[in-house]
Amino acid sequence: MGWDLKSDRPIYAQLIEQIELMIVSGMYPPGSKLPSVRDLASDASVNPNTMQRALSQLETDGLLFAQRTSGRFVTEDVSKIMETKRNLAVEQVNEFLEKMSRLGYDRKQTVDLLQSTEEES
């Protein structure tokens, strides 16, 4: 998966989101080893210090854990991953609802439209 970084938001925050996405989507399954900071930074074309900061935050959040000499791993706690997945999904829904309300759709109209669109496709 490619890295998609926008220019108007903090880079580390975007790195956190994208690594979360890689974990919940199963690209890095529970308990698997993450590439080194250097490799990840080089892959995303970002500063290694920034990547380090993002990974430390994910460690604090409990999604990753570090093992002294052997590197960083994805947590084996599947419920933690599911929780992250749900949070990401809620964010997406909120963003969507926000955009729909700007278009003048209230909740009910939005839900109706969602259903009818799905039936059509």
Add this chain to the structure above:
Amino acid sequence: MDNILECRNLVKLFPNCMALNGVDLEIPKGRIIGLLGPNGSGKSTLMKLANGLLTPTQGEILINGKAPGVESKKVVSYLPERTYLTEWMTVQDMTDLFADFYADFNKEKAFGMFKRLAINPKLRIKTMSKGTKEKVQLILVMSREAELYLLDEPIGGVDPAARDFILDTIIGNYNENATVLISTHLISDVEKVLDDVIFINQGGIVLKASVDDIREKQDKSVDALFREVFKC
């Protein structure tokens, strides 16, 4: 010693021109820093002072706590704004010269990069285009295991693909003891790889902040902030 580069009340006066006006600056180890400013703001002057190519009118500039000199040149790798390759030499000759000159030069690294950019080491410098010369020069500079890299406009003259390669090289070369100072106008290209930016204007430091701080507090990219601060 945590700072690789320090300036204290650094002043450089040229005839009829105050190039640097009392600059105080501390640059720590292990950072990638952008030195950004409009034309004639003093970026190149600062880099030349750090290399001992110019001497301060007042104040001091210190590399690893010492004034620029023989010792500092061992640990500073400098890419000037103009290439200084010897035209009649081949890339191989230039590489050998660098390896003779600098104890920290890594030939393997240099030839690896020449290969990736499809530069034939047997070619003479004078047969090369301006952009290719700049690539050769940058590769030679980045192939040293230095503590401080001073890169004056490293990506100005090269194509966008080579730009990415250069930035990758800078990231790949990163280690926690080495600091890279990059001066450039092409801010949007480099801002992802920078820790901090320094805005300089009319010989003075206007702003020093981390890239993520700027994005967080101002809600805009460094490029956008630069355009705002230096609006003509």
